[in-house]
Amino acid sequence: MKITFAGAAKTVTGSKHIVQLWDNTKVMLDCGMYQGMGKDTHTLNSEEFEEPLSVSAILLSHAHIDHSGLIPKFVKDGFEGKIFCTEATHALCEIMLRDSAFIQEADVRYSNKRHQRSENDAYDPLYSFLDVEQALQQFVIVKENEPISIAAGIKATFIPNGHILGSAAIYLDIDEISEKHTLLYTADIGRYNATLMRNPELPPQADYVICESTYGDRLHDNTIDAEQGLLNAVLHTLQEKKGKLIIPAFSLGRTQELVFALNKLDLYGLLPDVKIFVDSPLAIDATDIMRRYSHLLNREVSRFKKGTRHDPFGFRKLIYVKEQKYSRRINTLDEPCIVISASGMADAGRVKHHIYHALEQAKNTILFVGYAEPNSLAGRLQRGDKMVTIFGDDRNVEAEINYIKSLSAHADYNEIMRYLSNNNSGKVKRLFLVHGEEEVAQKFKGLLKENGYNNVVIPDKNMTFET
């Protein structure tokens, strides 16, 4: 067996790993897009990383674009195999991938215009709506925890891992005539006692592990502290400063967590009487899917639904904004309010406009609630830059920049260790750390060593490991 790390190697985005058997059968674990890498993003996503016709199947862990976003491009380039994932992941991919095609067409048009590229030099979008529709035809839904045959010699089991709705680790049983291997791909591991998601299910012992390491150097606060942090930011910004609270958030997952947390705070009478806008068409669609699959969410959500408020994602003060003209009106609205808008790294989407308008007034607060690539707008603001360029204009940073770290959808290092606790570290032949910045992965490698993992590898991009 060979494993090639074609993405998310010493980076957090662009997840794609290729498993190859002795007879050249290849399957790909995720097919994700790079995000938030500045000027390099387009080039990285345009690179050919594998001959599409040589791959038998894609096994998709979850719907986040940094894991699913290049599937339509791979299909456009000739991939004809099946794409295996859970039912909820499929439902979310329908909206996420269509949205991705839309964003790329708009971004490329803007970028070509801005850099005055001639027709010959103009960038093409990575894929179109039609490529997305074709890709969606190739999806096959699998049931959680039921092994399914993917190709000759490969069985896969999707084990829910609590990261987002539908997300799963992928466990492979590989039979190569003379050798048998098991391989665990953790994908993105969720947190324990999270706001909406159930705890990750512990995967069984594996010979080889491909493990994420986003927060391999960090311990999160618990979820209760996150809700307290959110309430503090709301009261401080809206009541004391009479300003706006802008929260950049991923449309899928983080937005619904925030809405549910605010819903609970409001139920307890703790929120001031202000408007709360969720300004993201994608978040509206994602919320509908969360409602449809709410039976997959945790016990707190089902308890809440049995109480006086039946909808975790809707209450009187909350306004979902679909149309752009209403989004623009929020920019000029002169009253304290909360705006939750995408994207989480603030590099694209409507939140960029909200930040542009709010940034030069000290009464406003920009509250970050998730991971940000260091070079993204969110990364630069969190680093403490006093001036940032948005839409080509320099903007002074007068607004307060704040951060809640515990709302992450990723396990911290203790939670990853807990997640791996069914594995006897001495029996794991190799553990590969992916999906983390190199420095973080190095620290996590040290910790894994203390726990008996003596064969930890942090692969470079395109490195191939052979058993």
Ligand SMILES: [Zn+2]
């Ligand atoms: Zn993810």
